[in-house]
Amino acid sequence: MxxxxxxxxxxxxxxxxxxxxxxxxxxxxxxxxxxxxxxxxxxxxxxxxSRFRVCVAKAETVSKVMDIVKQQLALGEDAALTPESRFTEFGADSLDTVEIVMALEEEFKITVEEDNAQSITTIQEAADLIDKLVDEKPAA
Structure with missing residues (x-):
């Protein structure tokens, strides 16, 4: 960068x-x-x-992303996920990350460009990107 x-x-x-x-x-x-x-x-x-980041995702989006990550990584309901949690902390490799992004695309009915998909490493980053893409999506 x-x-x-x-x-x-x-x-x-x-x-x-x-x-x-x-x-x-x-x-x-x-x-x-x-x-x-x-x-x-x-x-x-x-x-x-700046070293600071603005978190703009809705709490509902963050919660859905956490649920999808738990499901994709086969984590138990008691897994301690936070918005700052990195996928790699729970053993995710690059293929797991791709599967997480695909599941998010399906759930939120969005398309994530490859450049954006590669930059997602935390739950908060995924939720922020989803809210941004949902807001940009034209009304049907």
């Missing part, structure tokens, strides 16, 4: 009605990263990926 280092510079005349000129230099932003900003003495703002 590429790290984003970009700079935005502003220029404006104080006391005049000149709009600020904004210039952007940098690379693309990964959809999984948030951006943190910090100003310097030179007036430049540097953008860096």
């Amino acid at each position: 590429a790290t984003l280092y970009a700079a935005i510079s502003f220029s404006a005349k104080v006391g005049r009605c000149k709009a600020p000129a904004v210039t952007w230099k940098g690379s693309g932003v990964s959809g999984r990263n948030l951006i943190s900003m910090g100003a310097t003495r030179t007036g430049l703002i540097f953008l860096r990926p």
Whole structure:
């Protein structure tokens, strides 16, 4: 994953009605990263990926994902899953992850692109992606 280092510079005349000129230099932003900003003495703002993630999935979606993961990995009802649980913690390999994604696609009637499927490693990531795809799906 590429790290984003970009700079935005502003220029404006104080006391005049000149709009600020904004210039952007940098690379693309990964959809999984948030951006943190910090100003310097030179007036430049540097953008860096944040270490924090926003969890947007509904509790119902997270619960359904947990149930499907338990079923696909043949875990007992007493298995202690949390949204932060990684599939690998419960012995899942890449084939198991593919089967989990296929079961999620069937349950939620969505299609997960291969790039997105490979990035799913936790229950929360799966639930966030599902809610995003369900919200984007056109109404039938």
